[in-house]
Amino acid sequence: MSLVPYIRRRRIGGVAASAFAAYAANSITPELVADFAAATEFYGYDSAASTFDAMMTVSTTGLETMVDSAGNLVWNPHNLSRDFTTLTGGEADPEGGTSARLLDGESGTTNNITYFLGLKLKVMLWVKAGTADAIAIGQARSDAGINEYHLFTASTGVLSLVGTHASNPVVADIGGGWFKLSYDWEAISGNQTFGNMIVRTDGVVGSDNGTYYLYGMHQIRNDLGGMADNPDAAAGFETYVTTTSAAVYLPRRNAYYGPAPAKGGLRFESSAATNLITSSSNLVTAGTDWSAGLEVLTQDETGPDGVANSATTLTDDNSGGTGAPNIQQVLAGLSTSTAYTASFYAKADQLNFAQIRVSNSSASDGRTYFNLSTGAVATTDADHTATIEDVGGGFYRCAITFLTDVADTTLTISFSPAEVSGTSTVDLDSTSSIIMYGPQFEAGSVPSSYMPTNGASVTRPLETLSLVSSKTPVNTTAFSISFSGLLTYADTNQGLGNSGGVGEALFYEQHVSASSYFEAGVSGNGSATGNPVFAQESSATRDIMIGDFDQWSPGINVPMNVAARHTSTAINGAIDGTALAGNLTPVILDDYSSVPLGIATIYNGFISEVIVWGADIGDTGIAEAST
DSSP: OOHHHHHHHTOBTTBOTTGGGGGOBTTBOOSEEEESSSSSOEEEETTEEOOHHHHEEEEOOSOOEEEOTTSOEEEOSEEOOOOOTTSEEEEOOTTSSSOEEEEESSEEEOOOBOOOTTOEEEEEEEEEESSOSEEEEEEEETTTTEEEEEEEETTTTEEEOOSSSEEEEEEEEEETTEEEEEEEEEOOSSSOOEEEEEEESSSSTTOOSSEEEEEEEEEEEOSTTOBOOOTTSOTTOTTOOOOSSSOEEOOEEEEEETTTTEEEEEEEESSOEEEOOSBOSOSSSOGGGOEEESEEEEEEEOOTTSOTTOEEEEEEOOOSSEEOOEEEEEEOSOOTTOEEEEEEEEEESSOSEEEEEEESOTTTOEEEEEETTTTEEOSOOTTOEEEEEEEETTEEEEEEEEEOOSSOOOEEEEEEEESSTTOOOEEOSSOOEEEEEEEEEEESSSOOSOOOOBSSOEEEOOOEEEEOGGGSOOOSSEEEEEEEEEEEEOOOOOOOOTTSSOSSEEEEEEEEETTEEEEEEEEOSTTOTTEEEEEEEETTEEEEEEOOTTSSOSEEEEEEEEEEEEESSOEEEEETTEEOOOBOOOOOOOOOTTSOOEEEEEOEEEEEEEEEESSOOHHHHHHHHTO
């Protein structure tokens, strides 16, 4: 079942036709609506429009990747610079507030950013001249003790760059004396730290010892396809994320998926992950991180990020005969008897097949093949579980999952082209090539969002999401909830336990204790692969409603449309428009008002919609809410 028609059917013009009434089920209007996947997001509580921040408590503590509406791989909204907290604030700013800062013949400094070779940043801020006409903007470089100052002159509207790291200066006059300045910065050589950002009107040739107004300093990653817009920012300020004393990272709202990008909603991953491939961003100049054989690598193709020359063509070396051209990396320090997933983005070129090989681990030594013409998994090694995802532009994300054996902690992962499925060698005559991008190797049973690396492994932090307690409907007699999204999961034999809080996935949960909670999720216990379970426990008595076994097959972006009613006399769930038989054994519903309602507490995928009623909407209502 496709999720997209479901989303579109319940909206008019992408926005709720009559706010809460458009989300009613069984003619009962909900108290809370969080519609992440509408063309324009909608958040509301108690018949009044609200905002994401007012309704949600979310932890996003680092850089993450997502797909934007153009289908490009981009960074989540963020700002790596802190504000100029050492300078006087409270001045009128270009957004109509009073958050600008006054620079008066002095220097303002923001935090430093850890350097790595190839780091690309975009530096932006708004400035307004006071008594000074020229202002110096610079970066401290630790490798040579050099401060590279760029000079902006308000009277001419010109930003002059110095040094070899900065490029592409842009000046925009936005009115009221304010200018938006931006330029690109890249770590192209040396062993340095991209140190403090310094803005000053003293001690630099060409600058004036006077006053200047500053607002909105931000530094963002400028690799991949750039950064997604801040969805809460005003027009003209979409790239700005407000900070105070530290960097800020925002959740991945307005995220898309698929070859013709469809809006999935909030991209969300409840578990952290680490890409153990140490150089995934540039396969050509990665040095000793990769070893290879019988291949020629050329970074010459547009990748899934939409950037020219970000993907690599791997071609055989024309040495004659047959062989297996590949790139490979040795990975050490792995855990035994543990699930790992290897993935990369691949596109057909001269050949239509790609292969992933794991070697040096007797429990998983083998090859799995992928058809890049049809977008299908071809020959799968007996020890591998394989998936393939169409990400658009001819690229497919190919992945295998396997268990390490009881002894090996080191293995080799390799990526290569194939002429036909099941045959590892190809002709070495310059006719054997595929296009590659973004290899990843991580612990876990499914591929998680891509984590670019540049010489070292990179960890994406876990995320948590819950409803703000004051915005959670409270009713000790009955309440109802619906959840929709796209789930990526594998069958790891994780059932919903008697004390709650586990499973292949949890759509929602509210836990006072191990004997007082309610929840709904996906169970994989025994033969119950993809089994929907709705549960509540009060006074140490657990009541459940179980759906069909094999309701959802494991995979990538599996549609989830569920709803449930939890009452003091019954519990029931609905899936895709059909209510289950119901369980009439409950005799009490506890008071959960002391704890927040957790959303997607075990989850990898997209959250599209969460709706809560502080009432029993009946079986008719949950059936309607799950369509």
